[in-house]
Amino acid sequence: RIQTESNKVQVFFHSDNSGENIGWRLSYTSSGRSQCPVPVKPLYGQLDPVQIQYSFKDHVLVSCDPGYRLIRDGEELEHFQIECQKDGSWNSSVPLCKMVDCGTPGEVAMGDVIFESPGNSTLFGSIIQYTCRESMYQIHPKINTMYTCGEKGEWTNSERGTKTPTCLPACGEPSQSFPALMKRIVGGRSAVPGLFPWQVLFTVEDMSRVPEDRWFGSGALLSESWVLTAAHVLRSQRRGDTVVPVAPEHIRVYLGLHDVRAKQHATNRLVEQVILHPHFDPRNYNNDIALVKLSQAVPVGELVRPVCLPPPQGKDRPQSPQLNTLGLVAGWGISNPNASVATDTAALSSDLGMVSDVLQYVKLPVVAQEECKASYASRSINYNITDNMFCAGFYEGGRDTCLGDSGGAFVMEDPGSGRWVAQGLVSWGGPEECGSQRVYGVYTRVANYADWLQSQLGTGPWW
Structure with missing residues (x-):
């Protein structure tokens, strides 16, 4: 073993010409490399690898504990590497670890943010809660509304991830109470304003056709922008068995309407889009359901509020609605589904074959x-x-x-929440005169379409 005391060695080799040609080999080790001082681990950080000493060209990876980020020259880094140089110094200082800041939480229309942590902190581990600003709005979807500032710097909910909730109008809550005892209402009972705030009236007037096409129907408000109705109400009448929706520009929507003689006091909207169920069959009215998107959102108030939708049918849920349960149907008793609309809209009731100018309702068993x-x-x-x-x-x-x-809704009160749910849509009736013995009204079973409705509305599950 020879110690050279240098990083340079000159070797002279002289062959003895023996002809064996076995070659030669030299083994060497280096010692006394430039040593770098042991770096100090940053507070809330880690070094890898951890060694007793570090020599020339050794690398150390610097990282932070969960919820902290490396800060170097004002820039946030996931990790940082330093190298021991030949002069015995590190090529860079060890950066500091700073607690993650999630920043200002995302805003929710008609909603507020409540800071649960001291000083309205937005740092890692802080907690906020979303609430709706007014009592007639509710968080959607129905989740725990607590969000925590996560280690990646994002506000995170245990159920919804980083997606913020929305504040939607509280559904199925009339601004007026129903009578305590409602037995059978023979011939219907007049509704007070606000009792059926989801009731919608459609008028369809296609003046471009000869003869002119004019008819009407009802629906139920689902949100500030969407209305639920039956597909046959807004299917074009002039296309045989084809299923084509009425052009949106030919439809008018009236909300908060109580007396049809006072339509000028109702909220009215144009239509942006009509979506008929893709499998609606005009021959037997199977899949008789449709959605209407309003051209402009309607303000929610005492007279205009959405109805709730039922959860989907499932193995763990009984068929909805259940036998002998009671539901309410409201309307103006329009008797002829293809009656023409009067030129004078103030006289709408008489020319549409309506039973009453004022909204009526009845209670019917399933x-x-x-x-x-x-x-x-x-x-x-x-x-x-x-x-x-x-x-x-x-x-x-x-x-x-x-x-x-x-197209109007058959609503039932949910026993758990007390809210009113659209379990059915008025679809069709028997061949005999309406009101004949054993001629029942036929309704679309809305629960069968919960998944389709969710996909079209673009909302989270309401169940």
Whole structure:
């Protein structure tokens, strides 16, 4: 073993010409390399690798604990590497670790942010909560509204991730209370303003056609911009069996309407888009459901409020609505689904064949599906009651069954929340005069379309 005391060695090799040609080998080790001082670990940080000593060309990776970021020259870094140089110094100082700051939380329309941490802190681990500003708005989707400042610098919710909630008008809450005892309402009862704040009236006037196309229908407000109705109400009448929606420019929407003689006091809107269910069958009215997007959002108030939607049908849920449960249907009792609209809209009621100028409502029981099918099968083989439909009404008949306007909602009170839910849409009725014995009203079963509605509305689950 030879110690050279230098980083340079000159080796002279002299062959003995033996011809064995076995070559030669030299093993060497270096010692006394330039040593760098042991770096100091930053507060809330880590060094890798950790060694007793560091020599020339050794590298050290600097990182921070979760919830902290390296700061160097004002720039945030995930990690940083330093190198021991030949002169025994590090090529850079060790940067500091600074606590992550999530910054100002995202704003929610009609909502407020409550800071749960002292000093309205937005640093790592801080907690905020979203609330809706007014009582008639509610957080959607229904989640725990606590958000925590996470280690990546984002406000995070345990259920929704980084997506902020929205404040939507509270659904199914009339501004007026229903009478405590509501037995059968023979012929209908007049509704006070605000009792059915989701009730919508459509008027369709296509003046470009000869003869002119004019008709009407009802719907139910779902949000500030969307209305639920039956597909047959807004399907173009002049295209045979094809399913084409009415052009939006031919539709007018009236909300908060109580007396049709005072339409000037109602909120009215134009239509931006009509979405008929893609599998609506005009021959038997299967999948009779549609959505209407308003051209401009409507302000929510005492007379204009949305109705709730039911959860989807599932194995763990009973079929909705259930047999013999009671629901309410409101309308002006429009008797002819293809009646023409009067030129003088102030006289709308008489020319549309309405029973009443003032909004009426009735209470109807849900009929057993077997009875529903048998009732119509006994009249004609052409009637087909599908699982997307249900019947409501009285065996003995009566005008009660006729009151609901096409597309209007069959609403039921949810026993848990006390909110009113649109379980059905007025779809069609039997061949005989409305009100005849065993002629039930047929309604679209809205719960069967929860997933389709969610996909079209672009909202999170409401169930």
